Amino acid sequence: MVVCIHDRSSIYRVPLALEEQRLAHFFADRLQLQLPDIPARQLMWKWRQLADRHDQMTKEVTIALVGKYTRLQDSYASVIKALQHSALNIHYKLHLTVIEAESLEHQTKATDPVKYYEAWQSLCKAEGVLCPGGFGDRGVEGKILAIEWARINRKPFLGVCLGMQCAVIEFARNVLRWDGANSTEMNAECAHRVVIDMPEHHGGDMGGTMRVGRRTTIFSDKYPSELRQLYGDVASVDERHRHRYEVNPEYVEAFNEAGLRFVGQDTDGQRMEVMELADHPYFVGVQYHPEYLSRPLKPSPPYLGLLLAACGKLQSYLNRGCRLTPREPGSDFESSDEEFSLIKENVYHKVAEN
């Protein structure tokens, strides 16, 4: 059998092209798979809608990704895909600006002012800011500056893993005025150890020093949470992890009282998994990596929240019980009613797959 796939308008057209050539049927026959419905018609229908939507997007939303492995864009492949899935589901084309965190730091102003001002200009132009995961101290101060800017200027922000840890450090230094607050990953001797090693980090000589894999986060009833609403107002979510450090539980109450609220914990209530800043359009940090479970038809809720907030649509989406607006004259979302329920159904409420 010869399968021909000519260039398509997007990658989302490839499964449709394969299906036109009945590839699934071919394999089902050859391998004698007793599959009842190939391919699942509902799924193909949803997929076609997605591909059509991709070709019809006219509006753009700009998100700044403030990272440190920016020369190797593949390092952030899953983060970028998760942003694209969310943008696609709300009918916006993603315009991604990748900013090298170190370029935002004060010393770059002296050594390479062009780079410094260009980086700041890119950040200021963005409608939302994403700080992804990472390891080691290079670029951390630049990330903290970007987060401070997003907090003060009320720009939607999502911090993932190290990104959340940096948001905690920023808040400790600039709001709580704890000079020298840091993570022990960056400075083990710092004055306020707001992010500390977890016991797993010292697992002996056998390796396996990270807390990894799918784990449950329980939402607390103590504070309202936009992220919880985005997940469908569930009591808990399962997401994947990959870290060695955690928010120091000793300081949690001080953060909560000052408005940086830890709204999700692990099953023992000890590890901080989700933080949200009260009185901000969207300022969310997650210790886990929600991008790993984002899918084109099931955008990850923390990413979807960032994109909706960046487009100024988050509040109306939440007020509608996590639905996009129905078609009305002047509506920003050009969707049919069928599509709204589809999007709602698709958004990841509770993770059902690995």
Ligand SMILES: NC(=O)CC[C@H](N)C(=O)O
């Ligand atoms: N994946 C990450 O972002 C890890 C964050 C941090 N370096 C830690 O180990 O906890």
